[in-house]
Amino acid sequence: MSERLTEKLSILADAAKYDVSCSSSGSSRKNENKGLGNSKGVGICHAYTEDGRCVSLLKILLTNHCIFDCAYCVSRKSNDIKRAAFTVQEVVDLTINFYRRNYIEGLFLSSGIFKNADYTMERLVRIAKKLRHEHNFNGYIHLKAIPGASDELLKEAGLYADRLSVNVEMPTEQSLKLLAPDKNRKDMIAPMKYLKGAIEENREEKRLFKKAPLFAPAGQSTQMVIGATPENDMQILWMANQFYEKMKLKRVYYSGYVPISNDNRLPAIGTPVPMIRENRLYQADWLLRFYGFKVEEIVNYDNPLLDTDIDPKLSWALRNLHLFPLDINKADLSMIMRIPGIGVSSANKIVAARKFNKLSWDNLKKFGIAVNRARNFVTCQSDHFSFKDWMPQQIKERILQSGTSKYTPNFSPQLKLF
Amino acid sequence: MVTITYDGTFEGWLTVVFEVYEYKFADVEICKKELFQPNVFNKHRESQFDQQKFTRVWKGLAAKLSTSALSALYKTFLSEEKGIENVLLSYVQYTLNSKQSIERDYSNATVLKVAQTAKRVYRESHRMEAFVRFQLTADNLYYAICQPDFNVLPLIQKHFKERYADQRWLIYDSSRNYGIYYNLSVVENVVMSFDEQTNKGKNIEIITDEKEELYQRLWQQYFASVNIAARKNMKLHIQHMPKRYWKFLPEKHAF
Known part of the structure; x- marks a missing residue:
């Protein structure tokens, strides 16, 4: 039974x-x-x-x-x-x-x-x-x-x-x-x-x-x-x-x-x-x-496919570089949420905390945002990582090189033997 | 520097906070009584829990902080992290020194630390709500043993009381050696003599219900069958279900 x-x-x-x-x-x-x-x-x-x-x-x-x-x-x-x-x-x-x-x-x-x-x-x-x-x-x-x-x-x-x-x-x-x-x-x-x-x-x-x-x-x-x-x-x-x-x-x-x-x-x-x-x-x-x-x-007629090597928010940002860099101490919440590497809860933290103090990279890092992505799109109270006019392709390369995606093996044209 | 020792309870700690103001201590270190190690350079003071002092501090805080910030304070306390009493003291001092609420000043190291610790404790309590596994004994008690990272039983008892309102249950924290027991009307704290080796209490009836084994087997079968082998991803599996919890999960013990 x-x-x-x-x-x-x-x-x-x-x-x-x-x-x-x-x-x-x-x-x-x-x-x-x-x-x-x-x-x-x-x-x-x-x-x-x-x-x-x-x-x-x-x-x-x-x-x-x-x-x-x-x-x-x-x-x-x-x-x-x-x-x-x-x-x-x-x-x-x-x-x-x-x-x-x-x-x-x-x-x-x-x-x-x-x-x-x-x-x-x-x-x-x-x-x-x-x-x-x-x-x-x-x-x-x-x-x-x-x-x-x-x-x-x-x-x-x-x-x-x-x-x-x-x-x-x-x-x-x-x-x-x-x-x-x-x-x-x-x-x-x-x-x-x-x-x-x-x-x-x-x-x-x-x-x-x-x-x-x-x-x-x-x-x-x-x-x-x-x-x-x-x-x-x-x-x-x-x-x-x-x-x-x-x-x-x-x-x-x-x-x-x-x-x-x-x-x-x-x-x-x-x-x-x-x-x-x-x-x-x-x-x-x-x-x-x-x-x-x-x-x-x-996604639209010009970009009908999502990139596989980078996330959709980052691809959107790279297509819209004219909107960046944003000043983390001034930008609207709705725009801060659009910065690659910053999620909803970090965005809320930023907006709450900047009422007390101007925020620096040090603060942002401690909030747990993905600095390697965000630094290409943001300015804040600091002279580190000063913003440069990179081309979208350059930014993408920089980001891909600074971290390892768990999907990396899938992007390589090389056959994996072992 | 003054070292103040207290009984280890949240109320006891708030009493200490009162005394810091009462005696105008400038440089203090708060420490649980059982962890206290005398130091020749420090003065020592032993604080006794005092209902009035506790209530006054709590009311003072409640006037300046939202309920969620108060609950974050409590959760942070339950982390039992070394020295957390001192972090919380500076949080309280910062709160009482400012005109408006400072609970969202995340650029302040203490505020951020409290927010992040409270989050970790919350996460652990949520995990316990998920990973506690009851076994049915022959005398109709659902009992579970767990070893949470933080002292989260006080945080989860409401959840279990509401959910299992019609069954007697016991959740025992075998690393802190106390449990919560629901007798169909209220939840109370219980202490049992406990065998570390077998993880079974000496004075609870461990004769399980005759159906218990069947349902554990069915659960193991279910757990094995819903897995999609073509999508195997052990890294993600372990990330969500860290190995330290496996001991108490029947589905992680092959049948």
């Missing part, structure tokens, strides 16, 4: 791991009446796997039986793998017992599509309902909204889940058609739109009546597979930007394609996972969400 459960867990966790979202933050579900669990906004990563990714939620599929045949997915119909399915009780027991031992922040439940969308969605909702009602569980629940599921089911899901997500999978409609012929983009956009409306409505209601029920308090998110299809970074980031602006998504995740299939529409098995590109996309995403950048400042 326990062996079968272990086997199921290994199959269904393995199949769920390509969904990258693991966030457990942004909710506001309080523990009332001495129940179990509390989601207070700050996420917690309880463990990190050997690939360095965080484990915050019990991320599993309800089943990996699937009627669809999407080329990029391990659970596709035509793939010859072991299939398994959890019972409702098994998922509930695992979640509760892992949670009580402080292994996890909650449950991330997804599923292969069996029978049809509604049938699958209904099972997911039933589990969330049972956790909330029968076990008084206030931990984090992230449910996958199955494309094509009815609005009624989505509405019910939102009442129990903290976050809902619909994966668009591919950055463009053409790629989706090519790789997932059974799916269509409309079915994915429809639930997103519905959720956007329902979430906004609920926030409004909450503002008026404090006691109104929670509806997906941590919002919705989505995921795109990167590197399986020929889209460039501009297409990907513009699409992400649309999701942030039009659909009010909390997060867009980028998942570097891990080759799992010999299908000739896809990169062959053994092709390296595009990790640097994925990393640069996330950096660009952060610039959009926290640094006040507009998407066209990061």
Whole structure:
């Protein structure tokens, strides 16, 4: 009995791991009446796997039986793998017992599509309902909204889940058609739109009546597979930007394609996972969400690709040298955040501290900013590192030479023998 | 130079701060009683905790500092770093000497040091909220042992109390030799006799619940299955989960 459960867990966790979202933050579900669990906004990563990714939620599929045949997915119909399915009780027991031992922040439940969308969605909702009602569980629940599921089911899901997500999978409609012929983009956009409306409505209601029920308090998110299809970074980031602006998504995740299939529409098995590109996309995403950048400042028709050897903020700065150098003791916060090597919290520190004293390089170093990058764009109370009129290419060389990127081996055209 | 010793508590330290003003000591060194080493050149004074003195200093600070700065002071104190009492004293002096709040004057070495130490202590308390692993005993107690870098149990008890309101739990700091125990209504400090070798308390029932092993195995299985081998990155793994914590993490013990 326990062996079968272990086997199921290994199959269904393995199949769920390509969904990258693991966030457990942004909710506001309080523990009332001495129940179990509390989601207070700050996420917690309880463990990190050997690939360095965080484990915050019990991320599993309800089943990996699937009627669809999407080329990029391990659970596709035509793939010859072991299939398994959890019972409702098994998922509930695992979640509760892992949670009580402080292994996890909650449950991330997804599923292969069996029978049809509604049938699958209904099972997911039933589990969330049972956790909330029968076990008084206030931990984090992230449910996958199955494309094509009815609005009624989505509405019910939102009442129990903290976050809902619909994966668009591919950055463009053409790629989706090519790789997932059974799916269509409309079915994915429809639930997103519905959720956007329902979430906004609920926030409004909450503002008026404090006691109104929670509806997906941590919002919705989505995921795109990167590197399986020929889209460039501009297409990907513009699409992400649309999701942030039009659909009010909390997060867009980028998942570097891990080759799992010999299908000739896809990169062959053994092709390296595009990790640097994925990393640069996330950096660009952060610039959009926290640094006040507009998407066209990061990628545009003249620069459709993100540089791999330097980060997107530095590339932007090198293209806009006319805005620099900035005086750290005078510039606006919004501009200080745009200086390469200075993050949001250092920028805030600078703006707070300069009210007391003029800041010098010594201060900046102690705040923990990346001086080797920032010194090319900044002046301050000091005559060290005086600013010179370098060309963008010279600055880039200087920066690359002064530090070693963890990705350096990837940039070298030389074959590595050992 | 005067060396003032105190009982090692935060309240005790604030009492010392009061006395520094009371007796107008210009050049002081504050040190925990048990760490005190007499020095022929220094005068020695032993300070006793005094509720009134403590309250007066605390109120004085509260009038000049925000709650987050007060909490940063407390966190910095919990770092137990050598000499941190003296850094905190100069922070208090700087605060009381200035008209407006100095808590964001990061160009001042003391203010920056306090902000950065408080951040490190916060980070450790957040790690403990993540890495504490409970085991269920046969008498329905969830217990966990940990050895945090700083004395963070006082910082995490609220989190665990709110989260596990319906289960009895005990978190024991085996390097500082005390724990916090929640009995379904309040959290209290407990001290146990403790075996260093086995990391098990002598007077707690260590007969685990029959299901405990199953769930540990399931967790290990889960941890192994969610890993994507093609993306292996041990450096990042260790950076996020430093080796000194592995001892208490069931997922890092192969099955």
